[in-house]
Amino acid sequence: xxxxxxxxxVVGIDALPVEVEVDSSRGLPSVTTVGLPDNAVKxxxxxxxxxxxxxxxxxxxxxLTINLAPADLKKEGSSFDLPIAMGILAxxxxxxxxxxxxxxxxxxxxxxxxxxPVRGVLPVxxxxxxxxxxxxxxEENSLEAAIVDGIDVFGVKSLVEVVEFVNGERNLxxxxxxxxxxxxxxxxxxxxxxxxxxxxxxxxxxxxxxxxHNLLLIGPPGAGKTMLARRLPGILPPMxxxxxxxxxxxxxxxxxxxxxxxxxxxxxxxxxxxxxxxxGLIGGGQIPRPGEISLAHNGVLFLxxxxxxxxxxxxxxxxxxxxxxxxxxxxxVSMVFPARFMLVCATNPCPCGYLGDSTKECRxxxxxxxxxxxxxxxxxxxxxxxxxxxxxxxxxELAHKxxxxxxxxxxxxxxxxxxxxxxxFKDSPIRNNAMMDERAVKRHCVLDSQAAALLESAMxxxxxxxxxxxxxxxxxxxxxxLEQSPDIxxxxxxxxxxxxALDRRVEL
Numbered sequence: 001x002x003x004x005x006x007x008x009x010v011v012g013i014d015a016l017p018v019e020v021e022v023d024s025s026r027g028l029p030s031v032t033t034v035g036l037p038d039n040a041v042k043x044x045x046x047x048x049x050x051x052x053x054x055x056x057x058x059x060x061x062x063x064l065t066i067n068l069a070p071a072d073l074k075k076e077g078s079s080f081d082l083p084i085a086m087g088i089l090a091x092x093x094x095x096x097x098x099x100x101x102x103x104x105x106x107x108x109x110x111x112x113x114x115x116x117p118v119r120g121v122l123p124v125x126x127x128x129x130x131x132x133x134x135x136x137x138x139e140e141n142s143l144e145a146a147i148v149d150g151i152d153v154f155g156v157k158s159l160v161e162v163v164e165f166v167n168g169e170r171n172l173x174x175x176x177x178x179x180x181x182x183x184x185x186x187x188x189x190x191x192x193x194x195x196x197x198x199x200x201x202x203x204x205x206x207x208x209x210x211x212x213h214n215l216l217l218i219g220p221p222g223a224g225k226t227m228l229a230r231r232l233p234g235i236l237p238p239m240x241x242x243x244x245x246x247x248x249x250x251x252x253x254x255x256x257x258x259x260x261x262x263x264x265x266x267x268x269x270x271x272x273x274x275x276x277x278x279x280g281l282i283g284g285g286q287i288p289r290p291g292e293i294s295l296a297h298n299g300v301l302f303l304x305x306x307x308x309x310x311x312x313x314x315x316x317x318x319x320x321x322x323x324x325x326x327x328x329x330x331x332x333v334s335m336v337f338p339a340r341f342m343l344v345c346a347t348n349p350c351p352c353g354y355l356g357d358s359t360k361e362c363r364x365x366x367x368x369x370x371x372x373x374x375x376x377x378x379x380x381x382x383x384x385x386x387x388x389x390x391x392x393x394x395x396x397e398l399a400h401k402x403x404x405x406x407x408x409x410x411x412x413x414x415x416x417x418x419x420x421x422x423x424x425f426k427d428s429p430i431r432n433n434a435m436m437d438e439r440a441v442k443r444h445c446v447l448d449s450q451a452a453a454l455l456e457s458a459m460x461x462x463x464x465x466x467x468x469x470x471x472x473x474x475x476x477x478x479x480x481x482l483e484q485s486p487d488i489x490x491x492x493x494x495x496x497x498x499x500x501a502l503d504r505r506v507e508l
Contacts, residue, residue: 003090003097006104007083008127009075010120012335013253013290015127017104019069020080022087027063035068038076047078047109048085055113055159060092074332076287079118082107082136085159086166099166104128105136113159117141119255122248125151134174136162143262144252146175147182147245179241182263188234193406194227197397201228204388204499206410209235210417211478212432213471214321214343214383216306218501219390220357225346228390229302232344233267234407236300237418243298246338250290250297268299268341274308278316288328288335293320296341306345307375314380317343321383324435342434343384347376357392382467385434385475387501417481433478438470445473450490455497462503472496 003022008015031045045066052059066084068075083105089095106124108116117140125145128135134152137145142155152174156162164170192202201217205228208215217225239247248264251257257264272281272292283291293301303309320326324340349355350369355362364372421432424444430436436444447455459469473488475496480488 001091001093003087003095003100005083005087005090005100006131006133007080007106008104008124009073009077009079010123010253011073011333012288013123013249013337015120015123016073017127017131018073018075018080020083020087021067021069022084022091023065023067024060024088024091025063025065029061029063031064031066033066033068035066035071036074037068037080038074040078041068041075041080044078044081044084044109047081047111048088050111051081051109051113051159052085052088054111055163057089057094057163058092060088064088064091074287077118077120078108078116079106079120081109082115082159082162085109086162089163095163096167099168102134103136103166104131104133105162107136107138107141107156109159115139115156115158115162117259119257120253121145122148122245122252122257125153126245126249136165140259142175143177143260144248144257146177147179147248147262149179177262179244179263182265183238183241183244188231188266188407190231190234191407192231192235192410193404195224195231195404196400197393198224198228198390199404201388201390202405202410204386205232206235206413207475207478207482207499208232208342208344208386209410210414210433210482211385211421211474212342212434213385213475213478214434215345216381216384216387216502217344217346217390218349218387219346220360220392221348221353223390223392225390226302226304229300229304229344229346230269231407232300232342233269235410235414236267236342237411237415239265239267239298247298250294250338254290254295256295268296269302270296270299271302271304274303274305276309276313278310278313281313282316282320282326282339283328283335283337286330288330288333288337290337291326293317293326293339293341294337297338299341301341301343303343303345306347307372309375311375311377314375315377318380318383321380345384359392378465381502382465382471385471386499387503388499389501413482416484417478420481420484433474433481436474436477441470441473445477445488447473447488447493448490451476451488451493454490454493458497462500464500464503468500468503472500475499 005020007018090097115138117138121141121144125148129150136154139155139157145153154172320339326339350364354360476488476492479492
């Protein structure tokens with residue numbers, strides 16, 4: 001007897017439907033799985049056998065053939081346990097086969113028949129919406145799937161529960177979640193008011209948050225670079241529903257979505273260690289998985305001590321910083337992962353960290369300093385819009401208890417600037433000033449004669465590249481937006497030039 005059940009597999013961050021076919025026939029007892037299954041799928045036969053028996057059902061004694069179609073698509077993971085078990089029971093007559101037509105199932109089975117959570121449920125739910133099917137998933141994944149409108153999601157805890165529900169012997173209510181109500185739950189513990197001094201750095205953070213620019217912080221150890229960077233997400237605009245779903249989908253595929261979480265509502269802040277490989281940063285593996293740059297999508301990627309990273313790892317980010325996505329190609333498959341993130345880097349000015357410091361003497365020789373800085377290539381440095389020096393904070397500033405601007409107050413300025421950009425780019429895919437292409441820069445970054453003369457002088461004096469010229473215009477546009485100015489003035493350009501610290505000085 002033949003049965004068919006619909007399931008799905010995740011390829012990259014997208015889900016593709018998979019039809020699970022189970023044929024039960026006479027012969028010596030055996031279970032054969034075909035259709036390019038990986039080891040986890042092959043091992044499912046033992047889990048399924050134990051789960052069926054321990055749930056009070058008998059396992060068919062004949063020959064079972066399980067086909068996962070399409071046969072040329074690699075199947076991986078344990079999410080096929082539930083549909084395979086239901087297919088076996090349907091082929092044996094325990095489950096009514098006609099009742100299976102309207103459902104797509106996925107879930108891992110424990111040996112006692114419990115349905116355990118799996119990763120990648122949100123991409124599956126987004127795919128199911130186009131199929132006019134209901135979705136049966138583990139109870140712990142039901143919130144995640146229910147944020148997708150237009151589908152019925154049923155969370156289940158055991159194989160017995162699924163069998164009785166499909167046979168009409170048990171009633172389950174579809175899970176409902178109002179995704180829009182979850183977006184107001186952003187909570188950031190770190191606040192800018194906690195930082196003493198460093199007002200010019202806070203201003204730089206406000207500028208990069210308003211325009212979505214990349215940032216490099218340069219200063220001695222203990223100056224507060226990491227402390228400031230960790231407070232950047234708190235002044236960024238809240239994510240829209242579409243952005244939150246994009247982030248949740250990536251984290252779901254990566255298996256990083258906490259149990260019982262329906263939606264990632266806070267902008268990601270990823271801080272990989274400097275020993276990370278290029279595959280760990282941009283994504284990879286035999287079956288490609290999203291890397292740190294994709295996990296930071298719509299958020300912040302913070303590289304502390306950036307010059308300790310291997311140069312080939314850093315240079316791998318050059319293309320994603322321009323395109324907002326990364327293509328990971330392997331012999332059998334090529335996948336595209338989103339990677340629209342803000343890059344924030346922190347570094348010491350030299351190996352010892354005290355070049356230019358007012359309290360400690362630097363003992364690094366010029367060749368050592370040159371080799372140290374050469375780890376950050378020119379093309380990558382050109383893609384960082386704002387370079388900001390972070391000086392050591394003296395005792396008076398640390399002990400000063402006067403109120404500083406809070407993250408909430410800074411966020412209000414950022415939101416006002418982003419509203420101008422939203423209106424400016426309403427008819428294009430551009431979201432902020434940092435994403436402007438050459439045509440948009442020419443249209444929206446027009447300089448008056450005074451501002452143009454100032455920029456021309458800076459280009460000649462500091463030998464700035466064409467990309468640096470474009471970055472200055474984008475940052476100047478953002479500074480003007482923070483002042484609600486429709487035009488870019490000379491003082492906007494002057495501040496933008498100030499944020500090219502590594503171009504302005506030979507030594508820091």
